[in-house]
Amino acid sequence: MAIDLCNKSPGSLAEQDPGSWDEAVESPVLLEDLGTDQRERLNFAYRTTLSSVDPRFVAGDPAAWSSDFGYALDKVAIRLDNRSNEELRRAALSHPDPAMREQALYEYADRDHRDAIELLRDAVRNDPNREVRWDALWAIEKLGGPQAITTLREFLSDSDPEIAEWSKLFISELQTGDPAFDARAGLYTPGRTFDESIYLLIHCDLYVRLDASNTHWGKISLAPQGLARIYGQAHACPNVATRERQLVIAKTISGLHEDGSPHCDNYLFRGFTDRTRRDRGNFFFESLVPRTFFRSGHADDPSAGVTQANIGFARYGTWHLEPKFQVHEEAAIRYVRGRFQGWGYVNLANIAGKSLEEVLTPGNGVLSTLHHPEVGPMTNAFILGTFKGKLNDWDGDGVIDLNSRDVYSTVDGEIDSNQDGVADEAGRTCCDYTNLLP
Structure with a gap:
């Protein structure tokens, strides 16, 4: 779960530049420019998204948001994969075993380095194994934020329909909380x-x-x-x-x-x-x-x-x-x-x-x-x-x-x-x- 928490703690949100949403949002418009029906749909989507907000960042009873055992362990556990960052980057792009390339990608993303999405993008572009590619797309979604959305957009027209659909699905989840699919039978x-x-x-x-x-x-x-x-x-x-x-x-x-x-x-x-x-x-x-x-x-x-x-x-x-x-x-x-x-x-x-x-x-x-x-x-x-x-x-x-x-x-x-x-x-x-x- 730690990759999912990257860039999402109050400290990370305060200290790191999340990037601009300008490129991640297509044709932004003002709220007052929306029609009545559009406003109702937007309000419904907003209320739906609230159900998936991490309760750790919402004021309330600590018994509800401070009792996640995995979250507590992640703050104190040592990494059993002690490879250097450079070793991980090299393995992620050149290891002969696709499972080991993917493992290096996820370990690197889990360490929350600023260039993690860039490394994942390189894997999606160039890896010959389609599972490494769509699993790397998932890691990009886990990191989240505007950079994730703009990166995922690069693969919406991929020659592999599964890569294209996973990209579409992950973008939709990040933007609305719900998945979206292509039109195949x-x-x-x-x-x-x-x-x-x-x-x-x-x-x-x-x-x-x-x-x-x-x-x-x-x-x-x-x-x-x-x-x-x-x-x-x-x-x-x-x-x-x-x-x-x-x-x-x-x-x-x-x-x-x-x-x-x-x-x-x-x-x-x-x-x-x-x-x-x-x-x-x-x-x-x-x-x-x-x-x-x-x-x-x-x-x-x-x-x-x-x-x-x-x-x-x-x-x-x-x-x-x-x-x-x-x-x-x-x-x-x-x-x-x-x-x-x-x-x-x-x-x-x-x-x-x-x-x-x-x-x-x-x-x-x-x-x-x-x-x-x-x-x-x-x-x-x-x-x-x-x-x-x-x-x-x-x-x-x-x-x-x-x-x-x-x-x-x-x-x-x-x-x-x-x-x-x-x-x-x-x-x-x-x-x-x-x-x-x-």
């Missing part, structure tokens, strides 16, 4: 388990307790591709009939199994959704799933022993509907955004003295819980962050794909390796590591 594929499979971008800050005194904390700001490499690439998988009360987050980790098969790790979430507006849903969902906890701190590595535990996670946010995309006579979800939080275990011996390339490896970190007599005392990481996901055109035919992504889950989160809607093994929601033992 959508394609729904009948007969699949889920009505939609939405590819998620996830950025998180991992705060690690470094000793039992609770006075020393470390921090890693994980960019989307780095997080996906360790914990798995996630897809949000809703069905129209049940999306207001449950959905599956289907994750796959590539490169963990020696045979090349994806490591499947599915989470069934349940919760409440507010539908007082027809064009969106505000939700708060929780998941509680049985998992094998690897005491080594590395997924599928039982060398230090294993324990069975129930792992909980929370996610909350908003999904936005697209009336043009109809599924079972209902508007499909075109975009989702929100926050999440949970607990983890980081084996400090697995990362001490190692390069980031050695740390950001498949499975090198496990989710955890405090509610278990053995696992609880080992839990040392607080995980929180933000996620965004929109429907994309994955095959390049100019049409947005609603549910074409391969996800290995039943509607109840059970492993379904052949995607026929039937569980490989009733009740199993994560790959069984014992099948991989020699």
Whole structure:
């Protein structure tokens, strides 16, 4: 979350030049020049935006705005990525691994340097990996301000429609609080388990307790591709009939199994959704799933022993509907955004003295819980962050794909390796590591 806080503290707002809004606002007009209908729409947009104002900067009860645990930790945690700024800039533009280029970009942005947006712009312009490009656009939005908007505008006509649409979406969010999309048509594929499979971008800050005194904390700001490499690439998988009360987050980790098969790790979430507006849903969902906890701190590595535990996670946010995309006579979800939080275990011996390339490896970190007599005392990481996901055109035919992504889950989160809607093994929601033992 720290990138999102950059340039937004009272000190930053007072001391730094935020830049001019003249270039960030198209054709500015005076309020008195607006018509009655325009004034009403502007007032509605203003009141809507107030709901997303950071409460830490609004007078009121400190219990409501000064109790953010992640915000408190971010002020005291030391960076576990100790590369110099020059090393980060070099890695961001020239590292051969796209996930490492992206990780350097996010770490540099998280340090809040004045030229961060300029470095991110260079990556969007020149990086050959489209995910690095759209994740860099997201980092630009996180930094915010007039410079972010003018930079995002440079990519509105990008040759990659996804880059152009992400730019349009981020600009709209910064200006109005709501997303905006292009006019492409959508394609729904009948007969699949889920009505939609939405590819998620996830950025998180991992705060690690470094000793039992609770006075020393470390921090890693994980960019989307780095997080996906360790914990798995996630897809949000809703069905129209049940999306207001449950959905599956289907994750796959590539490169963990020696045979090349994806490591499947599915989470069934349940919760409440507010539908007082027809064009969106505000939700708060929780998941509680049985998992094998690897005491080594590395997924599928039982060398230090294993324990069975129930792992909980929370996610909350908003999904936005697209009336043009109809599924079972209902508007499909075109975009989702929100926050999440949970607990983890980081084996400090697995990362001490190692390069980031050695740390950001498949499975090198496990989710955890405090509610278990053995696992609880080992839990040392607080995980929180933000996620965004929109429907994309994955095959390049100019049409947005609603549910074409391969996800290995039943509607109840059970492993379904052949995607026929039937569980490989009733009740199993994560790959069984014992099948991989020699």
